[in-house]
Amino acid sequence: MPELPEVETVRIGLQEFLPSQTIVSVKSDWPKSLAVSQAVAREHLIGAKIESIKRRGKLIIMPLSSGYSVLIHLKMTGQLVYRPSHGRGFGGGHPTSSLINSLPDKSTRVVFELSQGVLFFNDQRKFGWVKLEPSAGLYANNAFLKKLGPEPLEHSYTFEQFAMAFKKRSKTSIKAALLDQTVLAGVGNIYADESLFMARIHPLTKVGNVSAVKLRRLFSAVREVMSLSIKLGGSSDRNYVDAKGNKGSYLKFAQVFRKEGSNCPNCSQQIIKIRVAGRGTHLCPHCQKLAT
DNA sequence: CACTTGACCTGTCCGC
DNA sequence: TGCGGACAGGTCAAGT
Numbered sequence: 001m002p003e004l005p006e007v008e009t010v011r012i013g014l015q016e017f018l019p020s021q022t023i024v025s026v027k028s029d030w031p032k033s034l035a036v037s038q039a040v041a042r043e044h045l046i047g048a049k050i051e052s053i054k055r056r057g058k059l060i061i062m063p064l065s066s067g068y069s070v071l072i073h074l075k076m077t078g079q080l081v082y083r084p085s086h087g088r089g090f091g092g093g094h095p096t097s098s099l100i101n102s103l104p105d106k107s108t109r110v111v112f113e114l115s116q117g118v119l120f121f122n123d124q125r126k127f128g129w130v131k132l133e134p135s136a137g138l139y140a141n142n143a144f145l146k147k148l149g150p151e152p153l154e155h156s157y158t159f160e161q162f163a164m165a166f167k168k169r170s171k172t173s174i175k176a177a178l179l180d181q182t183v184l185a186g187v188g189n190i191y192a193d194e195s196l197f198m199a200r201i202h203p204l205t206k207v208g209n210v211s212a213v214k215l216r217r218l219f220s221a222v223r224e225v226m227s228l229s230i231k232l233g234g235s236s237d238r239n240y241v242d243a244k245g246n247k248g249s250y251l252k253f254a255q256v257f258r259k260e261g262s263n264c265p266n267c268s269q270q271i272i273k274i275r276v277a278g279r280g281t282h283l284c285p286h287c288q289k290l291a292t
Numbered sequence: 293c294a295c296t297t298g299a300c301c302t303g304t305c306c307g308c
Numbered sequence: 309t310g311c312g313g314a315c316a317g318g319t320c321a322a323g324t
Contacts, residue, residue: 002318032301075317076318077303125300127300144320176295238316
């Protein structure tokens with residue numbers, strides 16, 4: 001479920017509470033969720049201090065004082081929810097409008113007991129994972145990180161980089177290329193569909209058949225759509241919540257995603273759902289014509 | 293090599 | 309109400 005805007009929203013939430021806290025204990029009941037041996041955990045995880053919360057693509061990275069970093073991938077249904085210890089609320093006197101009432105629950109896979117609270121990693125489908133790797137050379141050594149394409153929201157990211165990466169995928173569909181994390185990092189199914197609609201490109205269009213003008217429009221659309229979603233706290237279908245357990249509201253503003261059967265906001269023809277690159281894909285067949 | 297498909301899991305929804 | 313099958317926002321291994 002979580003794509004770049006959701007993971008960034010989680011990161012922002014964790015950043016508020018976790019840095020400088022010490023990890024007291026870590027427990028897991030599903031080995032694949034916590035891919036860290038007991039010995040390594042004892043040596044480099046327990047007793048270490050969390051220094052900061054970073055994000056790369058859809059991956060959360062927490063550098064520790066031990067010289068190791070905790071890596072967390074939420075995949076489809078992962079949640080990272082922080083609960084402060086008794087007497088240490090979220091502050092401001094506001095009640096926490098959390099949608100998750102009591103934790104742990106039946107999808108809790110990993111529990112991090114911290115010096116001032118508890119961090120829960122919940123994951124209904126068990127696709128997500130927590131790993132621990134040395135911080136030195138992490139971005140060059142980690143198999144996932146070293147293949148990851150550029151961050152689309154970095155100011156330094158240019159259209160030329162974007163176009164260059166797509167050029168190498170000229171025979172595949174534009175949607176498959178957008179979802180390819182080695183082309184650019186962080187786009188998933190929701191933002192692929194929304195970006196392609198905004199750029200008026202049919203998802204099945206071969207990359208090589210997308211005009212320069214439309215490719216430039218797509219570059220802007222990806223950044224616009226994901227920036228807006230971060231402002232709105234991401235997209236919540238049924239699983240996604242942020243670090244406090246709150247849902248995001250982006251889907252209220254979605255133009256085509258899960259809108260099949262309703263009218264296109266641009267031309268009022270019916271939005272349809274098809275299958276592209278093995279994924280449910282939403283588009284307006286009138287606004288997004290297949291270029292050949 | 294580029295590209296596509298199935299597997300990893302649980303839960304929900306839809307049609308019979 | 310019960311049951312089978314399709315499907316769900318991600319990524320990797322294995323296939324063509």
